[in-house]
Amino acid sequence: xxxxxxxxxxxxxxxxxxxxxxxxxxxxxxxxxxxxxxxxxxxxxxxxxxxxxxxxxxxxxxxxxxxxxxxxxxxxxxxxxxxxxxxxxxxxxxxxxxxxxxxxxxxxxxxxxxxxxxxxxxxxxxxxxxxxxxxxxxxxxxxxxxxxxxxxxxxxxxxxxxxxx
Numbered sequence: 001x002x003x004x005x006x007x008x009x010x011x012x013x014x015x016x017x018x019x020x021x022x023x024x025x026x027x028x029x030x031x032x033x034x035x036x037x038x039x040x041x042x043x044x045x046x047x048x049x050x051x052x053x054x055x056x057x058x059x060x061x062x063x064x065x066x067x068x069x070x071x072x073x074x075x076x077x078x079x080x081x082x083x084x085x086x087x088x089x090x091x092x093x094x095x096x097x098x099x100x101x102x103x104x105x106x107x108x109x110x111x112x113x114x115x116x117x118x119x120x121x122x123x124x125x126x127x128x129x130x131x132x133x134x135x136x137x138x139x140x141x142x143x144x145x146x147x148x149x150x151x152x153x154x155x156x157x158x159x160x161x162x163x164x165x
Contacts, residue, residue: 003102003109004079004142011140016086016128023084023098025076030085030094031066037094038065041118048115052155086116086129095120098133100141105161108147112137 014023026034038045038056049055056065072083086096096116103111114133116126130151137146149158 002079008079008142010076010079010082011136014084014132014136014140016125016132019125019128020089021086021095021125022089023086025073026069026083026085026097027073028066028070031062031069033087033092033094034069034085034097035062035065037096037117041115044118044121045115048150048155049113052149052159086125095125096129098129100137103147103164105147105158106164107161108143108145110137110141110143110146111149112146113149113151 010025012024016022039060042056042058042060045056046058072081075081076083081102082098082100084098084100085094086098087094094117096114098114099112101111103109105111112133114129116129120126134146134148137143147153147158149155
């Protein structure tokens with residue numbers, strides 16, 4: 001039994017309005033672009049995701065990141081969870097990610113979180129992504145009660161919720 005309808009087809013390309021950027025499912029081949037994006041913003045990302053996911057560790061190697069992306073790619077293919085990379089038109093750099101996961105905690109049918117690299121925090125791209133994600137989830141995903149981690153609930157409050165069955 002999947003957390004998504006059996007016939008659900010996930011989006012493979014999502015333009016970020018008013019930018020030249022787009023979202024697409026991340027792949028193992030993205031490691032050369034993903035590793036510098038993650039490690040370049042590691043301290044802030046650890047503050048956001050560290051307590052819940054223990055990620056990204058200070059000592060994470062390129063190879064560990066590549067293996068993590070391979071896991072994400074396989075999970076996407078199996079519709080177990082989704083990681084979308086935020087890329088430029090030529091796909092030469094990753095500027096952030098969006099995660100769409102089955103609920104780990106009670107009270108939702110999908111859990112969504114996202115980030116941008118440090119250089120884009122507080123700017124137009126982050127604002128555009130913040131506006132796009134909830135609209136995109138409502139329009140293109142089959143959730144009745146999505147939860148936006150770190151947005152409509154703090155990570156601390158989320159961690160305090162009972163685990164989903």
